[in-house]
Amino acid sequence: MLDSFEGRMDPPGMAERLLAAARHADAPILLVRGRISDMVREDIAEQFCDRVSHARRVDVADAGHMVVGDRNEHFIDAIVPFLDEIE
Structure with missing residues (x-):
């Protein structure tokens, strides 16, 4: 699963460090992704939210x-x- 993260990130190991940091963040995380993004694919956003229990995702059309x-x-x-929810 991490391969799809690693293929987009430089230097090697960056994806694992970012995921570890996100997992240990003590605040909710909102991933806002443009649906036609050429940087953050839908499967990667989904994997991120699956692996970071306190992360949510919103896809913005167009x-x-x-x-x-x-x-x-x-x-x-x-x-x-x-x-508003996290206030």
């Missing part, structure tokens, strides 16, 4: 990797409820 620039209003719609 947005690439830079969700804020592509669909700012949808980015806000995704994060405001998340932030």
Whole structure:
């Protein structure tokens, strides 16, 4: 499973370190992904959330990797409820 992370990251081992850090974070994590992102594939986002129990994911339609620039209003719609929940 990690192979799909490792293939996109440099240097080697970076994916495992990032996953370990995310697992040990003591705050909820929201992964906001543009559905047409060429950087974060759907399967990788799904694997990340499967491996980090306190992570959630929102996919934004018609947005690439830079969700804020592509669909700012949808980015806000995704994060405001998340932030309200963790206050």
